[in-house]
Amino acid sequence: MKRYENLVAEIEASIRDGTLRAGDQLPSVRRTADSRGVSASTVFRAYYQLEANGLIRAKDRSGYYVLGKGGRLAPPESEVASRPRDASIELAVSDHVFQVLQSSMSRKVVPLGSAFPSPLLFPLARLGQFMASSAKSLDPWSTVDDLTPGSVELRRQIALRYLADGMQVSPEEIVVTNGALEALNLCLAAVTRHGDAVIVESPTFYAALQALERMGLKAVEVATHPRDGIDLDALERAIERHAPAACWLMTTFQNPLGSLMPEPNKRRLVDVLARHRIPLIEDDVYGELYFADRRPPPAKAFDGDGMVLHCSSFSKCLAPGYRIGWASAGRFARQVAHLKLTTSLSTSAPGQHALAGYLEKGGFDKHLRKLRQGLAKQQAVFAQAVGHFFPAGTRATRPLGGYFLWIELPPGVDTLALHAEALRSGISLAPGPIFSATGGFTNCLRLNYGHEWNVASERALKTLGQLATRSP
Amino acid sequence: MKRYENLVAEIEASIRDGTLRAGDQLPSVRRTADSRGVSASTVFRAYYQLEANGLIRAKDRSGYYVLGKGGRLAPPESEVASRPRDASIELAVSDHVFQVLQSSMSRKVVPLGSAFPSPLLFPLARLGQFMASSAKSLDPWSTVDDLTPGSVELRRQIALRYLADGMQVSPEEIVVTNGALEALNLCLAAVTRHGDAVIVESPTFYAALQALERMGLKAVEVATHPRDGIDLDALERAIERHAPAACWLMTTFQNPLGSLMPEPNKRRLVDVLARHRIPLIEDDVYGELYFADRRPPPAKAFDGDGMVLHCSSFSKCLAPGYRIGWASAGRFARQVAHLKLTTSLSTSAPGQHALAGYLEKGGFDKHLRKLRQGLAKQQAVFAQAVGHFFPAGTRATRPLGGYFLWIELPPGVDTLALHAEALRSGISLAPGPIFSATGGFTNCLRLNYGHEWNVASERALKTLGQLATRSP
Numbered sequence: 001m002k003r004y005e006n007l008v009a010e011i012e013a014s015i016r017d018g019t020l021r022a023g024d025q026l027p028s029v030r031r032t033a034d035s036r037g038v039s040a041s042t043v044f045r046a047y048y049q050l051e052a053n054g055l056i057r058a059k060d061r062s063g064y065y066v067l068g069k070g071g072r073l074a075p076p077e078s079e080v081a082s083r084p085r086d087a088s089i090e091l092a093v094s095d096h097v098f099q100v101l102q103s104s105m106s107r108k109v110v111p112l113g114s115a116f117p118s119p120l121l122f123p124l125a126r127l128g129q130f131m132a133s134s135a136k137s138l139d140p141w142s143t144v145d146d147l148t149p150g151s152v153e154l155r156r157q158i159a160l161r162y163l164a165d166g167m168q169v170s171p172e173e174i175v176v177t178n179g180a181l182e183a184l185n186l187c188l189a190a191v192t193r194h195g196d197a198v199i200v201e202s203p204t205f206y207a208a209l210q211a212l213e214r215m216g217l218k219a220v221e222v223a224t225h226p227r228d229g230i231d232l233d234a235l236e237r238a239i240e241r242h243a244p245a246a247c248w249l250m251t252t253f254q255n256p257l258g259s260l261m262p263e264p265n266k267r268r269l270v271d272v273l274a275r276h277r278i279p280l281i282e283d284d285v286y287g288e289l290y291f292a293d294r295r296p297p298p299a300k301a302f303d304g305d306g307m308v309l310h311c312s313s314f315s316k317c318l319a320p321g322y323r324i325g326w327a328s329a330g331r332f333a334r335q336v337a338h339l340k341l342t343t344s345l346s347t348s349a350p351g352q353h354a355l356a357g358y359l360e361k362g363g364f365d366k367h368l369r370k371l372r373q374g375l376a377k378q379q380a381v382f383a384q385a386v387g388h389f390f391p392a393g394t395r396a397t398r399p400l401g402g403y404f405l406w407i408e409l410p411p412g413v414d415t416l417a418l419h420a421e422a423l424r425s426g427i428s429l430a431p432g433p434i435f436s437a438t439g440g441f442t443n444c445l446r447l448n449y450g451h452e453w454n455v456a457s458e459r460a461l462k463t464l465g466q467l468a469t470r471s472p
Numbered sequence: 473m474k475r476y477e478n479l480v481a482e483i484e485a486s487i488r489d490g491t492l493r494a495g496d497q498l499p500s501v502r503r504t505a506d507s508r509g510v511s512a513s514t515v516f517r518a519y520y521q522l523e524a525n526g527l528i529r530a531k532d533r534s535g536y537y538v539l540g541k542g543g544r545l546a547p548p549e550s551e552v553a554s555r556p557r558d559a560s561i562e563l564a565v566s567d568h569v570f571q572v573l574q575s576s577m578s579r580k581v582v583p584l585g586s587a588f589p590s591p592l593l594f595p596l597a598r599l600g601q602f603m604a605s606s607a608k609s610l611d612p613w614s615t616v617d618d619l620t621p622g623s624v625e626l627r628r629q630i631a632l633r634y635l636a637d638g639m640q641v642s643p644e645e646i647v648v649t650n651g652a653l654e655a656l657n658l659c660l661a662a663v664t665r666h667g668d669a670v671i672v673e674s675p676t677f678y679a680a681l682q683a684l685e686r687m688g689l690k691a692v693e694v695a696t697h698p699r700d701g702i703d704l705d706a707l708e709r710a711i712e713r714h715a716p717a718a719c720w721l722m723t724t725f726q727n728p729l730g731s732l733m734p735e736p737n738k739r740r741l742v743d744v745l746a747r748h749r750i751p752l753i754e755d756d757v758y759g760e761l762y763f764a765d766r767r768p769p770p771a772k773a774f775d776g777d778g779m780v781l782h783c784s785s786f787s788k789c790l791a792p793g794y795r796i797g798w799a800s801a802g803r804f805a806r807q808v809a810h811l812k813l814t815t816s817l818s819t820s821a822p823g824q825h826a827l828a829g830y831l832e833k834g835g836f837d838k839h840l841r842k843l844r845q846g847l848a849k850q851q852a853v854f855a856q857a858v859g860h861f862f863p864a865g866t867r868a869t870r871p872l873g874g875y876f877l878w879i880e881l882p883p884g885v886d887t888l889a890l891h892a893e894a895l896r897s898g899i900s901l902a903p904g905p906i907f908s909a910t911g912g913f914t915n916c917l918r919l920n921y922g923h924e925w926n927v928a929s930e931r932a933l934k935t936l937g938q939l940a941t942r943s944p
Contacts, residue, residue: 098810107613119612131822132604140591141579143793178650178795182816194666194688210814216666216688321615321821323650338570342682344654348820349793350603 003038005376007046012073012384015055015066026056026064053384072384078257078395078408081231082440084202084221088242089437091213097206097434103423110460113419113428115255117403117450119320121374123367127319127358134353143349148340149333150176150326151352157359158326165295173306173333175340176326176347180285180313183327183336185211186343187309188248190335191279192217196245199238201230203406203435203444205255205283208248219437220244226397226406229254229261232268239276246279251299253286256435256446257406258399260296270302279332280308285325288317288368290401291376306330314355317368322351375403375450382449385458389465403450408443413471415445421467427460475510477848479518484545484856487527487538498528498536525856544856547868550729550880553703554912556674556693560714561909563685569678569906575895582932585891585900587727589875589922591792593846595839599791599830606825615821620812621805622648622798623824629831630798637767645778645805647812648798648819652757652785655799655808657683658815659781660720662807663751664689668717671710673702675878675907675916677727677755680720691909692716698869698878701726701733704740711748718751723771725758728907728918729878730871732768742774751804752780757797760789760840762873763848778802786827789840794823847875847922854921857930861937875922880915885943887917893939899932 014020026032029047033040047064050056053072056064103109142151149155155171162169177183184207192198194216200208202221212219220242223234230249238244251261251269261269273280284298300310309332313325324347329336340346358364379398383405386396393410409415415431422429430448432441451457486492498504501519505512519536522528525544528536575581614623621627627643634641649655656679664670666688672680674693684691692714695706702721710716723733723741733741745752756770772782781804785797796819801808812818830836851870855877858868865882881887887903894901902920904913923929 098813105616105619107616116616119615122612124610124612125608128607128610128822131607135600135603135607135826136597138596138600138793140594140596143591143596144577144588145579146793147577178816178820179818181814185815189686207814214661214811214814321610321618321818323816323818323820338567339686341570342653342679342686343657344650344795344816346651346793346795348650348795348823350600351820351823354607 002373002376004042004045004049005380007036007038007043008049008380011046011050012055016073016076020066022066024066025062026066028063049380054388072388074380074383074398075387075390075394075396078226078397078406081223081225082202083223084436084440085438086238086241088197088218088220090218091209091437097210100419100431100434103428108426109423110427110456111451112447112457112460112464113430114448114451115430116320117316117375117448118452120452121371121450122318122320123362126362127322127354130357130362131350131354134357135350138350138353142353146349146352147346148175149337150174150347151349151356154352154356154359157356161359162328165297167297167301169300169328173330174326174328175333175337176324176352177340178325178344178347179315179323180283180311180325181207182340182344183311183313183325184208184248184281184283186336186339187281187311187327187329187332188217188246189215189339190329190332191281191309192245197242199235199242199244199247199249201249201254203256203432203441205250206434209437221437224254224257225259226257227259228265229259230269232265232272235269236272239272239278244278246281247273248281248283250283250286252284252296253289253399253402255286255402256404256430258397258402258404260400261299263297266297266299267302270299270308274305274307277307282308282310284310284312285316286402287312289372289375289403291372292400296401300328303330306332309336317371318358318364319355322355323348324351324355372401378403378449378453379405381453382447382461385461386447386465389462391465391469403448405447405449407445407447409445409468411443413443413468415443418445418464418467418471422464425463425467427464429464474845474848476514476517476521477852479508479510479515480521480852483518483522484527488545488548492538494538496538497534498538500535521852526860544860546852546855546870547859547862547866550698550867550869550878553695553697554674555695556908556912557910558710558713560669560690560692562690563681563909569682572891572903572906575900580898581895582899582928583923584919584929584932584936585902586920586923587902588792589788589847589920590924592924593843593922594790594792595834598834599794599826602829602834603822603826606829607822610822610825614825618821618824619818620647621809622646622819623821623828626824626828626831629828633831634800637769639769639773641772641800645802646798646800647805647809648796648824649812650797650816650819651787651795652755652783652797653679654812654816655783655785655797656680656720656753656755658808658811659753659783659799659801659804660689660718661687661811662801662804663753663781664717669714671707671714671716671719671721673721673726675728675904675913677722678906681909693909696726696729697731698729699731700737701731702741704737704744707741708744711744711750716750718753719745720753720755722755722758724756724768725761725871725874727758727874728876728902730869730874730876732872733771735769738769738771739774742771742780746777746779749779754780754782756782756784757788758874759784761844761847761875763844764872768873772800775802778804781808789843790830790836791827794827795820796823796827844873850875850921850925851877853925854919854933857933858919858937861934863937863941875920877919877921879917879919881917881940883915885915885940887915890917890936890939890943894936897935897939899936901936
């Protein structure tokens with residue numbers, strides 16, 4: 001977060017907890033600048049943002065006054081971990097999920113339920129230049145050389161990014177895939193057999209449930225905290241009871257919660273699983289979308305013996321539609337490569353070359369900085385609109401990265417019904433029940449703030465809030 | 473085949489069956505031109521080819537004389553159908569196949585065992601132009617719009633190609649995939665459940681066996697004729713005995729045999745399967761590589777009620793490395809699309825656009841004509857070299873398309889041992905046993921003639937022949 005955003009968040013917190021009340025005068029810009037050790041322009045920017053959100057108002061000559069909670073204040077944070085049923089469950093979720101998701105695909109719908117950020121956030125023209133030059137100069141033999149595990153140069157560039165984040169990952173354990181989803185599926189196939197139990201978070205990414213269902217695996221949903229991720233005590237109990245063959249977890253900016261496991265938790269996770277010889281399939285597709293100063297290390301960073309299969313892609317941070325991802329599959333790299341060879345053979349050669357070229361000299365880090373700043377800002381604006389428009393008793397996560405808010409509406413609101421109603425108003429949302437094998441989270445929804453904030457999105461959130469308020 | 477190639481084949485046949493013997497004089501060029509109704513230049517070209525192969529010799533002024541079987545004469549055709557065990561078999565082939573295949577991946581090896589034709593046969597530069605322009609002008613929203621089932625324009629172009637071949641296939645039933653292999657795997661997943669039996673040819677494409685193994689399915693191998701494809705009586709018996717959930721067949725230029733099911737057989741195949749409500753997964757990746765005047769219709773052409781899932785790609789005929797294929801999945805199109813969404817989400821958007829553009833105005837048909845002529849010629853040359861260098865008793869297929877010869881060496885030759893020996897001489901081959909769940913075909917091998925005929929390939933075939941002759 002930028003300095004002014006910190007200041008906005010702090011003043012919001014003071015308004016929320018009643019320290020600042022309607023009518024109170026804020027300290028002057030100069031005084032705040034002095035007391036916080038920031039520039040006057042930072043304070044101006046923060047005050048401007050708070051004013052735009054209807055939380056404070058400038059009066060001529062006399063400074064800034066608090067308008068109170070009537071302004072756009074983000075809702076209080078979600079704080080209670082989920083409490084899934086302690087069972088291993090055979091799945092039948094896919095059809096249901098498809099019905100919900102396909103409704104969000106139309107361009108005409110305000111895509112609050114979308115799984116993707118706005119494609120306008122990405123340097124597609126610049127990428128296109130690399131694609132153009134790589135396609136025109138494609139060495140015919142590269143169509144053979146770049147077969148799975150993939151282009152040597154792309155794997156080297158990926159390994160270099162790990163290195164820049166302080167991790168030693170050999171290009172030898174990297175398998176290039178058609179996006180992270182294929183990587184995750186291949187890893188799951190590499191470490192499980194029909195009928196095995198697999199641990200997932202609760203709520204969890206629906207594609208994990210769909211993969212388990214397709215492969216005849218059982219889901220064990222484990223309690224997960226909206227800020228800190230999976231509950232490790234609950235995880236240990238689940239291991240004892242269900243003897244799972246694998247875990248499939250998102251340790252960083254989990255979908256849908258946005259939770260980020262603290263580093264010590266990630267270390268303990270890796271230790272616990274290593275002790276039980278259980279492979280961890282780590283879905284880290286949002287890892288580059290952090291708002292802090294540095295990338296939170298994935299669990300893979302603490303893996304001493306190759307039991308973590310780290311999966312990611314460029315789809316959410318650089319190149320949507322290119323379908324280039326990878327698995328760093330540790331001791332399972334050979335099995336994953338073999339599975340890739342027998343399921344889709346290889347990943348598009350021109351795409352691999354284009355990305356390798358872009359990573360080398362396209363300006364990836366500069367693009368990422370801009371992308372992260374943009375998403376952090378949008379989170380603030382969307383969260384404030386939720387606080388403003390949604391019914392009293394609404395809670396929301398405030399993730400430190402990614403582009404999802406997880407909204408808990410008051411008990412009794414049925415988000416599947418809300419989804420159907422909202423669609424009739426041209427708005428999509430991702431209702432809570434699609435993120436669970438057992439259909440819980442009926443009063444929850446996932447909200448995508450990765451699209452431009454504009455009149456349409458503001459109106460959509462207002463409509464959603466009204467529908468949710470009218471809800472029984 | 474071109475006219476002169478027909479003439480070459482006929483004179484070869486006359487030499488092989490003894491009609492023409494060493495020392496016989498061939499009819500003069502003029503007389504042959506008259507009797508065959510072809511131009512003198514066609515006859516000259518044929519005689520030149522036969523001379524180059526060491527089968528005839530020109531004597532000054534007195535015409536052409538037969539040198540006899542010592543010249544380069546293709547081996548006699550394979551004529552006996554396989555006789556697989558009547559059983560449904562759980563599989564454990566994958567590791568073995570990988571050991572064999574990975575050895576063929578090096579550029580340094582003469583790729584007689586390769587599954588791919590030479591990448592030099594394809595208009596990669598021209599394709600690159602379409603890729604360049606599509607990547608540079610990629611509509612950001614196409615990354616959403618082109619999600620599975622895939623780009624509307626590409627699906628339309630594919631449907632137009634079906635139409636040009638006299639088939640009505642709606643773009644609605646087409647799902648764009650990462651090459652045909654993904655299409656085949658998705659189709660298999662759409663129509664089977666763990667433990668089901670699936671009918672395949674004998675010998676069969678090893679990737680089919682690997683797919684069955686991975687998904688916990690059982691293989692029922694059915695007798696297959698090297699020229700006419702699967703034996704339909706044997707198929708009907710296998711259906712009665714094993715109640716298969718699906719068939720996975722290559723009806724046109726089967727891999728590895730090169731067999732082409734005659735049209736009446738394809739009709740009967742579709743009828744039989746429809747009567748039993750058994751879906752046919754039709755792998756048609758070599759369908760465009762025919763040497764005759766028109767494309768042999770796939771079984772899909774005779775499908776009245778959507779039970780044929782027709783899979784193909786551009787990988788063997790246009791764009792290796794791009795990984796763009798499709799399934800026309802009939803009544804299973806929705807399931808296939810759903811499976812695609814949950815396994816790899818979508819196919820590369822820039823690649824889809826590039827191919828759609830190329831298909832519209834890149835000159836695909838012109839390229840294909842050249843490609844087919846080139847492959848037909850190479851088949852003749854490779855087959856003649858096999859006849860020349862390989863031990864007596866060798867038989868070979870003479871497929872009407874594709875780029876594989878299936879070679880039957882004399883009984884007792886062990887092609888797995890030959891494979892290991894050949895590799896030490898820098899030559900790969902695809903030994904027969906990898907094409908069966910039961911490990912038969914020990915004296916057979918698949919030979920790729922889709923690479924340039926040159927000194928290295930000639931020397932490789934000579935070496936192979938010597939090794940095979942020395943073999944016990």
